[in-house]
Amino acid sequence: MDRLLLDPHTALAEGATLAALLRCCAREVCGPRGQVWAAEPYVMLRVAGTLLRVRAQGGIALRFDGPPEWLADGSWLPLTSGLLLDLLQRELAQQEFAQQPLQQRPVRPQRATRGLDQRVADQREVVGRGLEGVNDEFAAQVVSSRDAIATILSARAEAAEGTARASRPPQDPWLASEQALVYGHPFHPSPKARTGSQWPLYAPEAHAEFPLRLLGVRSNLVAGQGDAGALDRLGTAPPGYALLPAHPWQLDLLAGELREPLGDGRLIDLGYGSRPVIPTSSVRTVYEPGTGTCLKFSLDVRITNCVRKNAWYELTGAVELTERLHPVFERLADAFPGTRWLPEPGYRSAALGTRLLEGLGVIVRSGPWAVCGPGVTPILAAALAAPPYGMAEGDAATAAGVPDAVRARRAGDPLTWWKAYVERVAPPVLDAYFTHGVVLEPHVQNVLIGVDDDGLPVEAIFRDLEGTKLVAGRHDLSGLPGRVAEAVTYEAGHGWDRVVYCLVVNHLAEVAATVAEPAAKPASLLDRLWEVAREVLAGYAGEHGRPVPLAGLLAGAPLPAKANLAVRWARSADSAAGYVPVANPLAGYWSW
Structure with missing residues (x-):
């Protein structure tokens, strides 16, 4: 071409x-x-x-x-x-x-x-x-991914020109950052490949917004756990039914399987909701402004490596982890001020067999504005990592995702900005693992950075409990169903690999490269950024007995990088993805 x-x-x-x-x-x-x-x-x-x-x-x-x-x-x-x-x-x-x-x-x-x-x-x-x-x-x-990127860029251009059929960029700076990921995962062979032809209607990168479809579930068939009361504020169900919001794309995908329960009254279609929701970077999770909450739906669509379905054990696991993590995050916030998280207190679905239980399951998640401190603006880390320059990124597609104050502070004083960034993100992730036996998944789409009015990072907000795990042997899981316990657990070594990949390779390396890229001598600045990151990690290690895995990381042990190409080539599930070793910039040198 x-x-x-x-x-x-x-x-x-x-x-x-x-x-x-x-x-x-x-x-x-x-x-x-x-x-x-x-x-x-x-x-x-x-x-x-x-x-x-x-x-x-x-x-x-x-x-x-x-x-x-x-x-x-x-x-x-x-x-x-x-x-x-x-x-x-x-x-x-x-x-x-x-x-x-x-x-x-x-x-x-x-x-x-x-x-x-x-x-x-x-x-x-x-x-x-x-x-x-x-x-x-x-x-x-x-x-398919290449064609999708072209479609997204065209839609964004229409929005910028005010074309009637194009959605406008959101005014909310957090939502603008969620919708800024035009090019997707930089180390994925098909980062924007999606099933079917409907996806532009629901694509965050195209500034989509849409009303939810509302279902009524007969009261004796409601499935759920925890506090999902926010869903009841989305509309009104008739007597004898509970309200169940649904993603309109998913309802189309499930149309054949829903015909019978809709026909016999186990479910009723209440039409569309009265106000639009805004999709976040994961596509299937949306922000509902009226309640200030996020709703994580099932979508039987492959996005990057996974068909994005809420398995039954993940529905239960989200609520179980939320209950267990409340005291953990309280302690993390005490030890590392500025640490925040987005709990997932409940889910709701319909008890109509496993397929529809999973397909209609929706998880309630706190919205970021509810947990940020006064004067703090949440910004998706992936938007901060998106390159402002370069071969494929030379347009302005991602510019709206980063507030002017952040760009100015980052460019004017990159070392101070970067030190604050690493201090907010890295120590709580390490402490969650070493002190509390919790494996967070701090990749750039799972972390929001709270910035102050001057653009300086002051908070880190961690989200999405699907990838959060408990280190095996450090928690009493005897009360959980076996499949749920399995789904929320990692063996210690596997958990450490996941932490290092998400935190260092996927997150810090990408943000550091973006901070360094505009500099007159980007390679020199990048070396200094990694020196700062090493100091922050070494400071944590020195205060916490130099845990052996962290000492190895600081000594230059190769980093595990997720093999997205291999897993797509092999047509394997994302859970089967392995790692390949890459050089460790924390060691103080870079070499092929």
């Missing part, structure tokens, strides 16, 4: 897709095989025998300073997402990537000796012959 011939939105979508694929390739395919190396000013990669190069910065966040190229007959030519996808398909199929351990996959380099047209034709022929391991589903998800 020639980006010069594309409209601006499609060209940006192509660049973002290519960048994400190349990051995944460097981290999961080339890195573990020793097929990526520095050749200043470029980073070089070899994929299926073909040499690639790109200017890069940002350390393990891998931000690109220009378009990637590939070598053919001694000439460097523009790389496209289609060609890179073909090369990846060939590489992964030949090495049986989904079946063999990384250390056992031999490299079989091939010389790039033919011209552009012939090389592309060769790659497509290999894929077309049906090599074992090649799958159309993987390629379709990459293309």
